[in-house]
Amino acid sequence: MHFSSGINRPPYEAYDAFLQITSGCSHRKCVFCSFYNDAKFRISPLEEVEEDIKEMASYPYKKYDRIYLQGADPFIASYDYLMKVADMIYKYLPNVKSIGGYARIDNIRNKSVSQLRTLAKRGFKNFYFGNESGDDFILKRMNKGYKAEDVIKNLRKLDEAGMPYIMNFLGGLGGHNYGDSHAVKSAEVINQLNPVMVYASELTLFPETPLSEDLNTGKFEEATEEERYQELSVLVENIKIPTVFKAEHVTLPVPIRGRLPEDRNKIQNTLNGLIDLAKSGKLDKFRENIFSL
Numbered sequence: 001m002h003f004s005s006g007i008n009r010p011p012y013e014a015y016d017a018f019l020q021i022t023s024g025c026s027h028r029k030c031v032f033c034s035f036y037n038d039a040k041f042r043i044s045p046l047e048e049v050e051e052d053i054k055e056m057a058s059y060p061y062k063k064y065d066r067i068y069l070q071g072a073d074p075f076i077a078s079y080d081y082l083m084k085v086a087d088m089i090y091k092y093l094p095n096v097k098s099i100g101g102y103a104r105i106d107n108i109r110n111k112s113v114s115q116l117r118t119l120a121k122r123g124f125k126n127f128y129f130g131n132e133s134g135d136d137f138i139l140k141r142m143n144k145g146y147k148a149e150d151v152i153k154n155l156r157k158l159d160e161a162g163m164p165y166i167m168n169f170l171g172g173l174g175g176h177n178y179g180d181s182h183a184v185k186s187a188e189v190i191n192q193l194n195p196v197m198v199y200a201s202e203l204t205l206f207p208e209t210p211l212s213e214d215l216n217t218g219k220f221e222e223a224t225e226e227e228r229y230q231e232l233s234v235l236v237e238n239i240k241i242p243t244v245f246k247a248e249h250v251t252l253p254v255p256i257r258g259r260l261p262e263d264r265n266k267i268q269n270t271l272n273g274l275i276d277l278a279k280s281g282k283l284d285k286f287r288e289n290i291f292s293l
């Protein structure tokens with residue numbers, strides 16, 4: 001298999017088969033990110049992809065029903081390229097029912113609604129969009145490369161095309177004293193869209209990022225543990241569309257999940273418990289003990 005980085009995937013995709021069609025990240029400029037530094041961005045030649053699919057088909061256990069594409073944003077590949085990849089997947093791995101991966105908001109720009117509709121019918125669905133925030137100040141500060149209006153405009157194309165998707169929220173991204181704006185503005189964006197899931201994790205800085213340098217020089221101050229759970233609580237309070245909310249990640253001390261609006265109180269109770277724990281100082285060392293994401 002041609003993997004240029006380690007396997008990256010959300011927890012719910014653990015039983016998928018992993019296929020690389022792009023290496024690295026097409027953007028690679030987000031100041032908090034240390035992923036994919038080991039690989040230059042590249043779209044894999046189709047011959048290489050076919051070789052990998054054939055290798056997957058040769059494994060004794062090959063009844064994969066989902067392919068999770070590797071790379072930071074494999075959905076950047078063109079419509080024609082993705083359709084050819086789908087043809088090869090279904091030819092050699094007939095049990096596959098869907099294809100997903102991580103994605104950037106600007107990956108949608110090079111596809112029309114009609115092309116997205118065809119891709120959805122061909123099984124492309126439930127990509128995890130790392131929009132992270134709906135707050136333009138944060139998006140610019142973190143160098144995400146798009147604004148909140150771009151998030152809405154592009155993801156609406158997926159809504160129109162009937163392609164289900166997941167929106168990521170990165171807690172603590174605004175730093176100390178900025179949680180309310182991050183949460184409220186992110187909820188405002190989410191409320192104009194129809195994600196099947198909002199998936200939250202928490203900013204945890206590693207030494208090799210520009211943002212960690214800003215932390216060392218005092219240009220960025222991290223959100224406290226209490227602020228992080230308060231921020232998630234404001235987010236959950238302000239999401240008004242029906243969706244699934246999950247915050248099940250190594251960057252959170254307990255898994256949090258539920259359907260909104262039905263489970264809002266249950267989720268808030270869990271978050272209130274975490275706020276109390278943080279106030280008591282019991283979570284002071286929690287983030288220091290996260291060594292990888």
Ligand code: SF4
Nearest residue numbers: 025028029030033072
């Ligand atoms: S956060 Fe995502 S888009 Fe930004 S540099 Fe990292 S992998 Fe690329």
